[in-house]
Amino acid sequence: MKVELRNLQIDDYKQLKNSMMNAYPELENSYWEEHHINKLLSLFPEGQLVVLADDVVVGSALSIIVPEKMAYRIHNYKDITGNFSFSTHTADGDILYGIDVFIHPKYRGLRLGRRLYDARKELCEQLNLKSIVFAGRIPMYSKYADELTPREYIEKVKKKEIYDPVLTFQLSNDFHEERILKNYLEGDTNSQEYAVLLEWSNIYYDDSPKLINLTKSVIRLGLIQWQMRSLNNLEALFEQAEFFIDAVSGYGSDFALFPEFFAAPLMADYNHLSEAVAIKELAKFTEAIRDKFQEFAIAYNINIITGSMPYQNGDHIYNAGFLCRRDGSNEMYQKIHITPNEVFHWGITGGDTIQTFDTDCGKIGIVICYDVEFPEQIRLMADQGMNILFVPFLTDTQNGYTRVKHCAQARAIENECFVAIAGCVGNLPKVNNMDIQYAQAAVFTPSDFAFPSNGIKAEATPNTEMTLIVDVDLNLLKELHEHGSVRTMKDRRFDLYELKKRK
Structure with a gap:
């Protein structure tokens, strides 16, 4: 709809x-x-x-x-x-x-x-x-x-x-x-x-009227730190997802961000199969999940980033997700950089599209987990006008999380944007290759006087199921770009180097 x-x-x-x-x-x-x-x-x-x-x-x-x-x-x-x-x-x-x-x-x-x-x-x-x-x-x-x-x-x-x-x-x-x-x-x-x-x-009523900026600048993000748990069926997944969507929407969030492979518990019924076959069985749920999340986006008036899930196209399996907008439209994004583990166990194929997405809250980017460790991809998105980068991720150890966290912080600083990350936590028995998870959802900022001195706007409690509600002000990015202590986007040496997509 x-x-x-x-x-x-x-x-x-x-x-x-x-x-x-x-x-x-x-x-x-x-x-x-x-x-x-x-x-x-x-x-x-x-x-x-x-x-x-x-x-x-x-x-x-x-x-x-x-x-x-x-x-x-x-x-x-x-x-x-x-x-x-x-x-x-x-x-x-x-x-x-x-x-x-x-x-x-x-x-x-x-x-x-x-x-x-x-x-x-x-x-x-x-x-x-x-x-x-x-x-x-x-x-x-x-x-x-x-x-x-x-x-x-x-x-x-x-x-x-x-x-x-x-x-x-x-x-x-x-x-x-x-x-x-x-x-x-x-x-x-x-x-x-x-x-x-x-x-x-109207609490903003002013007896001495001034011109009002009609463009929304403060955007509210709802990050979902998802607990891996056994689920009997798809309806149980939807029930749990709707609980979180209802919660962050109730606080007026403009976006809800789910983690990478949050639907993995549904693979338990296929654990007797090889990992490569089990992931294809999980991919059969993807269109139904997309459609249901689109209904949630409309019903709760919130833009939903569905994390990621396996998506089969022909003989290939991709790690993909969907931006489900509250106006009823949706677009797919795909993980471009695939980890050795994903290739070895699941035979995942990398996507080939670097893009940003227009929303009612401005232009955003979405990359999945390992992608955030490749600065070239994110810089190309920043050049397209991206203000907020969303990173759904899945890491099993604190080592893996550390890579995602520090690379996400670097992307926020070097591209003068906000970066929001959300992952899965807990343990998932009876699903091969998905045993343990470690995560700490967070929103990172550039590092200048208008932002937190450590570049961290907010963080969730590590490895605990919860939501994180965070406001980000896009006007601060405009001020940084023009008048920041340093201006990484403007001070590049295009006379010495350039970065461009091949297609």
């Missing part, structure tokens, strides 16, 4: 209408007329958002800007929208008022609504508005109206004693209630025409 979040266009109207009718089956005339959408787009085009799945509009968030006094006083839906004329909208207002948000029922559960809310928050910050305000329906209230007042109902929802699909979701997105509104939306019998006025405050 391909997911896209963008501004609404009038050509989207038919799909918008269809999704809205499906989202509100209990409400009569539950969709905006085309002339309403035209008016919104003419008044405030940047405030109208849609989310698409495979190029079909499946959800939307519509907004206007109103004065603060209007947003917080007692009102109903007709009042706040100017009897659906949107005459209440003013560019001089203080509040981003949400007049609608919905997701087609078929696409609920993928956290697409959360994307719309996050985009609204970004818009509020970019426009330097005080807050987001809207009146949320409470569609489950009719079932409790005989025994609970609206206030009592809201308290039970807050305590998670009652699940309300609208209010529960809004509270989980950092909104808090301001007041209860009576007779808010005519015909909303499920809510008994009550609504809850909700607010999200």
Whole structure:
């Protein structure tokens, strides 16, 4: 599935209408007329958002800007929208008022609504508005109206004693209630025409507005130090992987990084075979793992680097992984430099593509374990504009880990980039050639005054299953490149030497 979040266009109207009718089956005339959408787009085009799945509009968030006094006083839906004329909208207002948000029922559960809310928050910050305000329906209230007042109902929802699909979701997105509104939306019998006025405050609001940099510079990395354990089947692997993806996504991570060959426990069923045959059996799971991780990337709104796994193409077995983007796209990367052990036991073939990847957080590079010990490959990627290098690895001894660690640190310094590494830990009985593991996930930086003096942004506890959540600021790399104490990328002697790909 391909997911896209963008501004609404009038050509989207038919799909918008269809999704809205499906989202509100209990409400009569539950969709905006085309002339309403035209008016919104003419008044405030940047405030109208849609989310698409495979190029079909499946959800939307519509907004206007109103004065603060209007947003917080007692009102109903007709009042706040100017009897659906949107005459209440003013560019001089203080509040981003949400007049609608919905997701087609078929696409609920993928956290697409959360994307719309996050985009609204970004818009509020970019426009330097005080807050987001809207009146949320409470569609489950009719079932409790005989025994609970609206206030009592809201308290039970807050305590998670009652699940309300609208209010529960809004509270989980950092909104808090301001007041209860009576007779808010005519015909909303499920809510008994009550609504809850909700607010999200913009902590970055500035009374003296300045130009806001719309480009995201601080990127959050979620590194997964994976414990090797016996797994009964593929579903058990997915369950464990989803646990970690959910955890790092819950902290707002932009990337989740898995280690090299983290799916190796699935080879236990083939341990009676030779290593070369067992690795081919493991390769049969690769496409299913890629597809499931792509689903996770969409559902948890996070870019996932799947570590690595065997990938069979014809007669060759490659050590490969996938960048699963949260927009629904994915790309493969392959290990280029193959260790003697991989060749001897598994017959792994090296890839032949040196590349970087575009993401919504800038350009990144991905290399697998042994690759990081070859500076030429990483330098070529840095020349393509890479800011963050991800290194999934698998090392059995502390000696092997030391090579990966110190080479990764060197790559960060010489290429003026951040380097994130993550590996497997623990023991794996009954899988030949995968007995013991040693790892310590870490994020390394260049070495200058804006960075840690030892070039280590953060490290996990060695040989213990855990996650590592780290923020990196890309603006620091720009400053380093232009004004650093030393400038390794700019001070190269191209008059004496050059480095280039053969193809």
